Amino acid sequence: MGNSIKSKTEKEIHLMRQGGSILARALRKVVGHVVTGVSLKELDGYAQQYLEEAGGEAAFRGYQGSGGARSYPATLCASVNDEIVHGIGTRDIILKEGDIVGLDLGVRYPAKNGLYTDMAVTVGVGKISSEAATLMAVTQQALVRGIALVRPGQDIKVISKEIQLCAESYGYGVIRDLTGHGIGYALHEDPPIFNYDEKNAPSVILKEGMTVCIEPMISTGTWRVKVDPDGWTIRTADKSLAAHFEHTILVTAHGSEVITHF
């Protein structure tokens, strides 16, 4: 399986770098609007505006999930506190002091027939608890430690184990129902990149030119999840806090390049 995954061409990589920098700039500007009293809906509007202005197309809107759910209805995924991922960005939810919010955004660039990049950050609203701050720092650290292991010849399982070790050494739960993924021609390509040591995961060896998303999702409690009646919003089953960070990464000749530089 590992050898059937296509590496991107120089030209495709060039477009993904452009898309990645448009995406990172857009998300950074959205983060700048995160203050007490802002609604998710407003953040979604800003995200849509920034992507469009830059010649990109929102990658998540219209995405057809598995299991017959309705297609994704927003530009941004905004997931608050015990929400882990896929919180619908157009919801009428007002952020309040002490909340943490995961902001996940993807772009297709150029808008028509372009390539996909995808990234996420979790940020605090005003003053947050030390519990929340530590969770966010550890989740970001898990991503950084995973990225540090990306190079040609590396087995993806090594990255999965490192992320799990990072989270569990703090007593945190690693969300299992969702994974990272290959990316480029589509938002989700092979291989899946688990955030824990999944025994049934196919062994995949990274090659130069592959583009992948690594995205640890970590909770202060259980790894078990619950899906809201809206069919998208995924939260922790025990209502514990969750954080999510994600980058699109290119496998280079000797290591990696983060193409969604924040």
Ligand code: MF3
């Ligand atoms: N970053 C998320 C992912 O890679 C966002 C997907 S939202 C969806 O799965 F609506 F497109 F599913």
Ligand code: CO
């Ligand atoms: Co992703």
